Amino acid sequence: MKQRKFRTALGVIFSTFEMTLRQNVIDSFILFTILVQPILIALLAIWMLRDQAANHAIFIVIGSGMTGLWSSLLFVSGNSINVERWIGTLESLVASPSPLPWVILGKNLAHVTQSLVSMILSYFLAALIFNLELDIVNPGVFIGSLMLTIVAFVCFGAIIAPIFVMNPGVQGFQNAMEFPVYILCGFLFPIAMLPEWTTPLSYALSPYWAARALHGTSSGALDLPEVLFSWLMLVLFSVGSALLSAFLFRVMLRKARREATLGLE
Amino acid sequence: MIKHIRLFFQGALLSYKALFRWLRPVTYLASKIIMPLNQILFFTFLGMYASGQQNASFYIIGNAVQMAAISGIYGVTMSIGGDRWEGTLPYLFGTPSNRLVLFFGRGFFHILDGFLGVWIGLFLGVILLGLDLSAANFPALLLIILVTTFSTSGLGLLLGCLSLITRNVMFVNNTVYFLLLIFAGANVPIETLPSWMRSISYALPLTRGISTTRAAVAGETGSVIMPVLSQEFLIGLGYMLLGFILFRWFEQAAKRRGTLEAM
Amino acid sequence: MNSIEVEHLKRIYTTTIGVIKRTKKEVVAVDDLSFSIPKGELFGLLGPNGAGKTTTIKMLTTLLIPTAGAARIEGYDIVEDARKVRSSIGFIFGGERGLYWRLSAADNLRYFSSLYFVDPEVSRKRIPYLLELVGLKDRAREKVEGYSRGMKQRLHIARTLLHDPDILFLDEPTIGLDPVGARELRQVVRGLHSEGKTILLTTHYMFEADELCERIAVINKGKLVALDSPQGLKKHVEDMNVLEIEVFGIQQDRIESIRSLPLTNSVSVIDRDQRQLLQIHSPSGSEILPQIMAVLGDQPTGRVALREPTLEDAYVRLVKEEA
Numbered sequence: 001m002k003q004r005k006f007r008t009a010l011g012v013i014f015s016t017f018e019m020t021l022r023q024n025v026i027d028s029f030i031l032f033t034i035l036v037q038p039i040l041i042a043l044l045a046i047w048m049l050r051d052q053a054a055n056h057a058i059f060i061v062i063g064s065g066m067t068g069l070w071s072s073l074l075f076v077s078g079n080s081i082n083v084e085r086w087i088g089t090l091e092s093l094v095a096s097p098s099p100l101p102w103v104i105l106g107k108n109l110a111h112v113t114q115s116l117v118s119m120i121l122s123y124f125l126a127a128l129i130f131n132l133e134l135d136i137v138n139p140g141v142f143i144g145s146l147m148l149t150i151v152a153f154v155c156f157g158a159i160i161a162p163i164f165v166m167n168p169g170v171q172g173f174q175n176a177m178e179f180p181v182y183i184l185c186g187f188l189f190p191i192a193m194l195p196e197w198t199t200p201l202s203y204a205l206s207p208y209w210a211a212r213a214l215h216g217t218s219s220g221a222l223d224l225p226e227v228l229f230s231w232l233m234l235v236l237f238s239v240g241s242a243l244l245s246a247f248l249f250r251v252m253l254r255k256a257r258r259e260a261t262l263g264l265e
Numbered sequence: 266m267i268k269h270i271r272l273f274f275q276g277a278l279l280s281y282k283a284l285f286r287w288l289r290p291v292t293y294l295a296s297k298i299i300m301p302l303n304q305i306l307f308f309t310f311l312g313m314y315a316s317g318q319q320n321a322s323f324y325i326i327g328n329a330v331q332m333a334a335i336s337g338i339y340g341v342t343m344s345i346g347g348d349r350w351e352g353t354l355p356y357l358f359g360t361p362s363n364r365l366v367l368f369f370g371r372g373f374f375h376i377l378d379g380f381l382g383v384w385i386g387l388f389l390g391v392i393l394l395g396l397d398l399s400a401a402n403f404p405a406l407l408l409i410i411l412v413t414t415f416s417t418s419g420l421g422l423l424l425g426c427l428s429l430i431t432r433n434v435m436f437v438n439n440t441v442y443f444l445l446l447i448f449a450g451a452n453v454p455i456e457t458l459p460s461w462m463r464s465i466s467y468a469l470p471l472t473r474g475i476s477t478t479r480a481a482v483a484g485e486t487g488s489v490i491m492p493v494l495s496q497e498f499l500i501g502l503g504y505m506l507l508g509f510i511l512f513r514w515f516e517q518a519a520k521r522r523g524t525l526e527a528m
Numbered sequence: 529m530n531s532i533e534v535e536h537l538k539r540i541y542t543t544t545i546g547v548i549k550r551t552k553k554e555v556v557a558v559d560d561l562s563f564s565i566p567k568g569e570l571f572g573l574l575g576p577n578g579a580g581k582t583t584t585i586k587m588l589t590t591l592l593i594p595t596a597g598a599a600r601i602e603g604y605d606i607v608e609d610a611r612k613v614r615s616s617i618g619f620i621f622g623g624e625r626g627l628y629w630r631l632s633a634a635d636n637l638r639y640f641s642s643l644y645f646v647d648p649e650v651s652r653k654r655i656p657y658l659l660e661l662v663g664l665k666d667r668a669r670e671k672v673e674g675y676s677r678g679m680k681q682r683l684h685i686a687r688t689l690l691h692d693p694d695i696l697f698l699d700e701p702t703i704g705l706d707p708v709g710a711r712e713l714r715q716v717v718r719g720l721h722s723e724g725k726t727i728l729l730t731t732h733y734m735f736e737a738d739e740l741c742e743r744i745a746v747i748n749k750g751k752l753v754a755l756d757s758p759q760g761l762k763k764h765v766e767d768m769n770v771l772e773i774e775v776f777g778i779q780q781d782r783i784e785s786i787r788s789l790p791l792t793n794s795v796s797v798i799d800r801d802q803r804q805l806l807q808i809h810s811p812s813g814s815e816i817l818p819q820i821m822a823v824l825g826d827q828p829t830g831r832v833a834l835r836e837p838t839l840e841d842a843y844v845r846l847v848k849e850e851a
Contacts, residue, residue: 011642011645015638015639015643019631019635019639022635023630023631025829032732061568087625087628088624088625088627089625089627092626094591095590095591095614095619096614097611097614097615097645098645099611103643174639198688254593257590258593260592261542263625
């Protein structure tokens with residue numbers, strides 16, 4: 001029974017994943033946030049860091065890719081429930097026997113996948129146009145870090161979406177939350193540059209651990225125990241996010257059904 | 266004459282109010298302070314990582330002045346594009362009032378808004394990142410920032426006209442804003458760009474605004490600054506006129522094809 | 529066990545008015561509503577705008593939590609066992625929303641199939657069948673955003689049948705459809721009914737309710753006003769059977785004879801120049817007509833007209849009574 005439930009969950013997640021990808025391909029807002037902006041940031045960073053570019057190219061590619069991942073999480077995954085409400089399909093989703101969290105997981109997976117495409121594009125941009133060295137020192141461990149990053153981000157998105165639904169005021173601060181994470185999580189420069197009191201904030205953000213793992217394994221700067229520690233943090237954050245999001249969804253759906261806010265009337 | 270002045274302010278105030286009526290004061294304030302802060306912090310740290318702590322002011326100033334482009338581009342194009350969504354564009358096109366006045370009225374309040382934005386950026390740079398304005402040429406600074414907000418509004422008006430023919434105006438705005446970030450010299454010394462890129466930089470507003478601001482903060486005199494600044498002013502004027510011509514052209518085209526509502 | 533049981537269902541909407549001094553305003557949308565629908569019945573919900581029909585359906589389809597009262601669908605509580613309810617019902621709210629307009633009809637159906645856990649083998653056959661049923665086969669690959677309102681409505685119908693639910697909630701299903709499309713839809717509904725499905729239908733069109741429903745609940749201002757078969761409801765207005773007979777120079781005693789007939793409620797005579805118009809109120813105009821013609825005998829008669837009461841008459845009377 002459990003196995004069947006797991007398979008149906010995967011079925012719903014996958015079909016949502018596919019459906020979302022298909023819809024997003026033509027959305028200009030999403031195209032900009034997920035594709036164009038990270039590449040422009042990559043270009044800017046490559047130029048700014050050009051004196052160290054040879055050693056830093058992979059750092060820039062990953063760092064700008066992470067900015068894309070975060071922006072996508074914030075603006076696209078964060079809005080995933082609200083968007084359904086705006087286009088009028090939220091009621092259809094809630095009234096179906098599939099739990100809403102499964103649908104949102106599928107959507108988040110699609111968004112994260114799209115962001116990774118931009119990371120790959122920046123990679124080729126840097127390699128082909130700028131002729132930069134782009135070796136990944138530890139490919140195996142890097143892939144592992146990438147997998148955990150995907151999981152962590154998908155789960156994180158599952159927290160943000162219900163929060164944005166329940167507190168529409170929070171959405172006003174979406175723009176305000178974009179750059180601070182770039183800064184605090186060390187995407188394009190090490191957090192050692194920041195004042196010390198911000199370090200606990202960095203540690204409390206899962207993107208920090210993802211960036212740390214990805215940067216460390218691509219440049220070889222981290223040794224194995226440190227990499228594993230980052231992995232542990234990512235796993236903890238993922239589990240914690242998943243549990244929290246299950247709770248938040250339950251609360252959000254109860255509230256929406258009580259206050260009649262599933263539709264737009 | 267009085268009628269024109271009245272029209273100017275009416276049009277400007279109306280477009281400004283219409284745009285921001287859905288924006289709560291808290292959100293507006295947040296965007297006016299938090300967004301500049303974020304951008305300045307991010308690029309300054311990145312810049313310091315790239316070229317050392319001593320160059321912080323280069324990045325702080327560059328990004329603070331770039332704030333002019335936020336009001337200039339986003340604010341202005343939304344004013345024009347906003348007509349389209351609100352459905353008031355036909356009325357705008359149809360009025361017998363002096364269209365030049367109405368057109369410029371739209372840009373006016375955003376110029377003031379942008380002016381404020383840059384000063385907030387500089388202020389944040391001073392109190393949070395230790396920007397040193399002790400040697401600055403303040404009268405020049407005031408003039409530069411005013412001219413720069415004017416010139417970016419010119420670009421905004423031109424882009425605003427584009428918003429009348431495409432639904433993807435935000436895509437265009439965001440891309441232009443980021444391109445400015447690359448070309449206008451906020452984070453990259455123009456001299457280091459390849460020559461073909463440099464020619465683009467010099468054809469854009471904001472470029473000279475940023476460079477003269479850096480000069481003014483360093484204490485340069487008016488005689489050094491003014492020649493460059495007047496170029497900035499002329500560029501802004503050029504974009505504004507271009508925008509106006511485009512606006513008229515779209516108006517004629519739309520009237521001819523009867524697509525005003527659908528536009 | 530009844531398919532649908534509604535017990536004292538109540539739903540209050542609270543809104544706050546004012547920005548500085550916020551006052552709460554409560555609107556009772558559904559007030560102490562109770563009814564049961566046995567398996568396989570085609571049940572109608574009739575009422576003016578704002579009567580609470582859509583609110584009731586939204587509660588029964590688990591999209592709203594009632595303020596008080598309870599309801600069970602196939603024995604499952606709509607609040608506690610929402611997931612089980614959702615598997616066994618289908619619904620249409622219709623209109624422009626509820627579909628992914630960037631996807632094609634076929635893609636929409638495929639996606640909803642997965643949401644309803646329909647076996648892929650089954651949906652592969654069922655989707656083309658449903659598209660054919662609602663007449664969208666030829667345009668199945670076009671994006672929904674290009675569809676007319678009627679086409680979207682038909683796609684909604686296909687969507688709701690994907691998992692072959694036993695219970696259907698149809699909220700104004702023919703609204704926005706042209707007469708031919710509406711007739712086809714009613715045909716589909718009749719077909720579903722004959723398959724044994726339980727159907728709760730709301731509609732504005734009286735003739736539709738009259739034609740399709742076995743029983744109808746009339747609600748107004750959230751309260752149940754009447755619950756009966758269409759025939760039963762029309763009995764409320766049986767006095768509205770009006771037989772109008774034009775006569776030329778009728779004598780008083782003939783009028784008295786007509787008055788004394790057992791089926792006559794009342795007779796009024798309207799003078800019109802050379803003629804009189806007899807208006808006879810009777811519970812059954814068609815039964816009394818031959819009796820009256822017998823009484824009139826060789827009396828010359830002109831136009832004879834019979835107005836039978838419609839469901840609309842009954843409905844208007846019922847709703848007005850409550851108000």
